[in-house]
Amino acid sequence: MKICALLGGILDPKWPLPPHDYLQRPELLDGIARKLSPFDEVALEVALQLRETVPSSTLAVYMPDGPGAEGLMRAVAAHKPDQIGLLAIDQAVRWDVAAFARQAAVGLRGADAGTLWLTGREFGDLDDGAFGACLSRAADASLIAMAEELRVDAQGTLRALRTRTDVTEQVRVPHACVVTLTNARSNRLRHPLMKNVMLAKKLAIDRVACKSNGDSDDTAAARVAPAQLLAAAEANRTRAAPLPASAGLDAQLNAFLELLCTASPT
Amino acid sequence: MTPALTPRVIALLIAERDDAHELARHAEDVLNETLARVPAQAGPPDVLAVCVTRRYDPQLVESLLRLALRTIVAVTVPDLRAPVQAADLASVLERTLAAQALGPHDFVCAPASALGEEVAGRLAAACGGVAFGRIQQFGFDHPGAHAHRTVFGGRASVRVQARTGPWFGALRAQPASANKPSAVPGATVLREEASVPHDADEITLLPGDAGRRPVETARVVVSGGRGMQGAEGFALLEQLATRLDGAVGGSLPAVDAGWVPVTHQVGQSGKFVSPEVYVAVGISGTPQHLAGIGSATRIVAINNDEDADIFRAADLGIVADWHTFVPALIARIDAARCADAGSR
Numbered sequence: 283m284k285i286c287a288l289l290g291g292i293l294d295p296k297w298p299l300p301p302h303d304y305l306q307r308p309e310l311l312d313g314i315a316r317k318l319s320p321f322d323e324v325a326l327e328v329a330l331q332l333r334e335t336v337p338s339s340t341l342a343v344y345m346p347d348g349p350g351a352e353g354l355m356r357a358v359a360a361h362k363p364d365q366i367g368l369l370a371i372d373q374a375v376r377w378d379v380a381a382f383a384r385q386a387a388v389g390l391r392g393a394d395a396g397t398l399w400l401t402g403r404e405f406g407d408l409d410d411g412a413f414g415a416c417l418s419r420a421a422d423a424s425l426i427a428m429a430e431e432l433r434v435d436a437q438g439t440l441r442a443l444r445t446r447t448d449v450t451e452q453v454r455v456p457h458a459c460v461v462t463l464t465n466a467r468s469n470r471l472r473h474p475l476m477k478n479v480m481l482a483k484k485l486a487i488d489r490v491a492c493k494s495n496g497d498s499d500d501t502a503a504a505r506v507a508p509a510q511l512l513a514a515a516e517a518n519r520t521r522a523a524p525l526p527a528s529a530g531l532d533a534q535l536n537a538f539l540e541l542l543c544t545a546s547p548t
Numbered sequence: 549m550t551p552a553l554t555p556r557v558i559a560l561l562i563a564e565r566d567d568a569h570e571l572a573r574h575a576e577d578v579l580n581e582t583l584a585r586v587p588a589q590a591g592p593p594d595v596l597a598v599c600v601t602r603r604y605d606p607q608l609v610e611s612l613l614r615l616a617l618r619t620i621v622a623v624t625v626p627d628l629r630a631p632v633q634a635a636d637l638a639s640v641l642e643r644t645l646a647a648q649a650l651g652p653h654d655f656v657c658a659p660a661s662a663l664g665e666e667v668a669g670r671l672a673a674a675c676g677g678v679a680f681g682r683i684q685q686f687g688f689d690h691p692g693a694h695a696h697r698t699v700f701g702g703r704a705s706v707r708v709q710a711r712t713g714p715w716f717g718a719l720r721a722q723p724a725s726a727n728k729p730s731a732v733p734g735a736t737v738l739r740e741e742a743s744v745p746h747d748a749d750e751i752t753l754l755p756g757d758a759g760r761r762p763v764e765t766a767r768v769v770v771s772g773g774r775g776m777q778g779a780e781g782f783a784l785l786e787q788l789a790t791r792l793d794g795a796v797g798g799s800l801p802a803v804d805a806g807w808v809p810v811t812h813q814v815g816q817s818g819k820f821v822s823p824e825v826y827v828a829v830g831i832s833g834t835p836q837h838l839a840g841i842g843s844a845t846r847i848v849a850i851n852n853d854e855d856a857d858i859f860r861a862a863d864l865g866i867v868a869d870w871h872t873f874v875p876a877l878i879a880r881i882d883a884a885r886c887a888d889a890g891s892r
Contacts, residue, residue, distance in 0.1 A: 295701050295836065305706065320800060321817065377708060379679050380672065404817055407700045411662075412679035412716075415669030427634065427666050430810065441752075445809050446631040447564060449756040454749065465813075467806025505678050505710045509694060512705040524854060524865025534866045534873065535880050538848060541864050542768075542792070545824045545846045 283339040284396025287329040287363075288386060288417075289322040290406030291345055291354050305508040308373070316350035318358070321402025323471035324430075324463040329400050330361060330472070332432045340364040342395045344490065346371045346386070346406070352487055359482035360474035367393055367488040378504035379409050383416035389492035390421070397421075397458040403428055414462035423458035430466040554594055555688045557582045558645070559617075560658045561599035562637050562667060568608040570765065571599055574659040575615055577721055581657075583616070585687040594618050598644055600637055600742075602628050609737060619736045621648065627743055629751070634663055636744040638670035644740065650675060652712045655686055655693055657719040660820050661764060662811075665718040672716035680708065682820075683717035702816040702839025721822050721842060756809075761795040763812050768794030769823045771814055773837075774801040775830020775851060775870070782807050784874050785829060791881045797821065799837050815840035829870050833858025850874070 293299070294315040304310040318326070326343065333341045342365035343358050345351055351368050359366050369389040375381035390399065399421065405413035411427075418425035429442035432455065440455040445466070455461065463469065474482075525534050559578035561571040575597050582593045596619040597612055604624045612620050625640055645656070656671065658664035660682050672679035680686070684705070685696040692711035699706050763769050770789040772782055782796065789796045798808030800815055814821055815837040822842025828849045831837060838861050841847065849862035852869045859865035866873065 293700060295703070295834065299700060299703055320804070378710075379669075379681070383673075410681045410697070410816070411665045412669035412672060412681050415666065415673045416679060419673035425635070425670065428662060428810075445756065445811055447756075447762060447811050448760075449631060450754040451631070452752045452754065454751070464810050464817075465800060465804050466810055467804065470804055505712065506680070506708050507710070508706055509709045510707040512696060512707055522863070522865070524849070524859040524862065524867050526854065526867045531868070531872070531876055534868055535877055537864055538866065538877060539880065539884070541846060541848060542825060 283336050283398065284342065284394075285329050285332055285339055286342045286344065286390060286395035286399045287325045288390065288399055288401045288405075289325060289343065289345045289358065290319060290402060290404075290409070290413075291316045291322065291348075291351060292319045292407045303511050305511050312349040314350075316354045318354065318471075319402055319404065319406070320465050321404050321463060324465050324469045325400045325402045326358065326361065327469045327471045328429075328432055328463050329363075331469070335434055340396075342366070342393065344369055344386075344390060344393065344395065346382075347489060348373065355487055356482045356485065357479075359485050359487075360479040361472075362474075362478055365393075365395075366485070367490045369490050369492050371492045372504075375504040376406075377408060377508050378506040379405070379413045380416040380419075381504045381506075383413055384420045385492040387417060387420035389490045392492075393490045397423065398455070399423070399460045400432075401460065401462055403462045403464045411462075414460055418460035421458065421460060423460050424456045425460050425462070426453050426455060427462045428464045429453070429461050430464060431468055432461065555653045555655060555693070556594045556596060558648070558650075558654055558656045559595060559597045560641060560656060560664070560667065561597055561612075562632075562641075562658065562664060564632055564661075564663055566601040566603065566605065568605055568611065570659075571601075571608060572611045572615075573721075574719075575612055575617065577659070577719055578657045579616055581685060581719060585685070596621065596648065598623065598641060598648070600625060600628075600640055602626060604739065613735055613737070614731050616730065616732055617735055618732050619648075619738065621738045621740060623740045623742050625742045625744060627745070629744075629746060632663065633746075633751070634666035634670060636746070637663070637667050638674065639744055640742045641667065641671060642674050643742065645671070645675065647740075650714055652714060654714040655688070656714055656716045657686070658716070660718040660720040662819070668716045668718045672714075675714060675716075677714040677716050678710040678712075680710075680715055680717040682720065684720050686715070686717055686719070698816065698839050701834075701836040703835045720820055760809070760812065761789075763795045763797040763814060763819050763821050763823075766793075766795035766821075767823050768792040768825045768827070769797045769814065769821050770794055770827040770829065771797035771799065771831060772802055772807065772829045773799040773831030774805075775832070776802060776807060777830075779807045781830070781870065784870075784878075788827070788874055788878055788881075791878060791885075792825075792827075794823070794825075794827075799831050799834075821845070828858050828862070829874065831858055832856050833861055
């Protein structure tokens with residue numbers, strides 16, 4: 283079985299975004315450190331676990347190329363995947379998940395990355411869940427969203443575990459499938475061995491073309507574009523100073539109950 | 549300049565359960581958002597609602613008829629699986645939208661839930677449309693449409709646009725409109741029946757956590773974060789939530805640690821909640837977490853770090869150790885209830 287983890291990478295949330303309009307000048311973001319998102323880490327961990335479970339399986343890991351991508355891929359390479367590479371996806375399509383997914387699918391197919399593709403439930407900084415659906419469409423594969431684990435059952439069938447409101451589902455994973463992974467206790471990314479971290483620093487990383495000659499301009503073009511940076515999302519929430527411990531427990535309890543009574547009288 | 553064709557808004561009324569109240573509320577959300585963007589002189593907007601349920605619900609249709617909807621398509625799917633599968637809904641809706649002549653001037657809104665987001669993504673991919681993702685606002689341009697959405701883990705809000713549709717988004721709950729438009733005279737109701745055959749072996753079910761109340765619909769949400777330090781603290785939050793008639797949620801680190809299931813994660817990558825009160829216990833207050841809380845919600849933050857970012861967003865901040873504060877709060881609520889019962 284060929285397992286492929288497709289990781290997005292995000293800007294390190296500990297770094298502030300630039301105060302200037304980075305939509306018009308995306309190069310302003312280039313200096314910000316990149317890291318794996320929590321969902322990238324989950325996809326990688328589940329892929330590693332599956333490789334350990336299924337004898338003779340191989341793991342390929344791909345990520346879109348871009349500023350900081352090579353360093354991030356070296357960190358991933360320390361987990362010893364069998365194959366790694368950076369996808370040369372047009373920066374112009376990064377706001378359009380469908381166009382981005384089409385190019386990623388072309389790249390993964392070109393890299394012979396198998397038919398089981400794992401990715402985080404959100405892909406990168408600009409997606410909030412539609413990427414998986416678009417990727418499965420582009421790959422002509424099924425989609426299983428929001429899984430937490432992949433397991434081979436007693437009959438040898440690969441199943442994805444997914445928590446729903448009041449049950450856990452075990453979904454049969456078809457041969458060609460995109461599985462998006464979400465976080466859970468069972469899938470926190472392990473730490474790599476230090477010797478592998480050192481080896482990864484010297485590794486050659488391939489770039490994979492993501493446009494085939496047969497692609498029309500329509501296939502590759504982005505339909506979505508950023509128009510305006512509106513605000514820092516948290517800017518509209520500026521509130522009163524907190525009630526310190528020195529105010530006393532009684533005063534704190536009273537303040538809580540008073541707010542509760544005014545906001546939610548029951 | 550006027551557009552060549554009038555844009556149309558399509559509200560997808562779908563939910564985990566056939567909950568008429570939840571379905572009608574999304575229709576209102578879509579209408580509120582549409583009315584907020586369409587100039588008053590433009591006349592009643594063309595809003596179509598497609599509702600998918602297991603059984604035909606005349607009361608739901610009646611409540612939808614009281615809204616300013618031009619057309620209501622009530623699709624009954626008796627063999628819809630439980631729990632409902634996004635793939636099944638997308639398959640039914642793809643056929644219904646095709647029958648309703650989905651075109652490049654249509655904006656399709658699903659509810660902003662894990663289910664709605666997945667269905668919107670699947671439909672956008674299947675219909676060759678534009679996937680805007682999770683959106684706070686949308687509107688029409690000449691030509692095209694735009695949407696407001698948060699990016700970079702909830703740290704920024706951006707207006708994105710696309711010249712040709714159909715456009716698909718998962719619309720977050722909207723503030724109620726002050727002036728509710730009256731029903732559209734002669735609104736059309738179409739009844740359809742659909743089927744989604746499936747292989748019974750595709751999905752097997754294991755018992756889960758049926759006792760937990762969902763966070764999306766609760767009036768009070770009590771959430772814990774990394775600062776809870778373990779699952780034991782969440783048992784205490786559960787006690788508090790029960791007394792407040794609320795639900796328990798958690799931040800991403802709490803889900804990572806296995807203290808609360810992913811279905812109860814609040815934040816940019818979890819559930820979007822808009823309760824009356826949100827109690828954040830041991831939560832630092834990252835933008836990613838705050839992006840999951842509605843702007844009208846009053847936030848109470850309890851944290852022993854007085855510099856925690858959550859206090860910048862809180863209506864009431866309490867610098868305290870939850871080990872002390874939460875049991876004291878539970879005791880105070882119990883005492884108040886006893887006193888209240890005694891005085892009656």
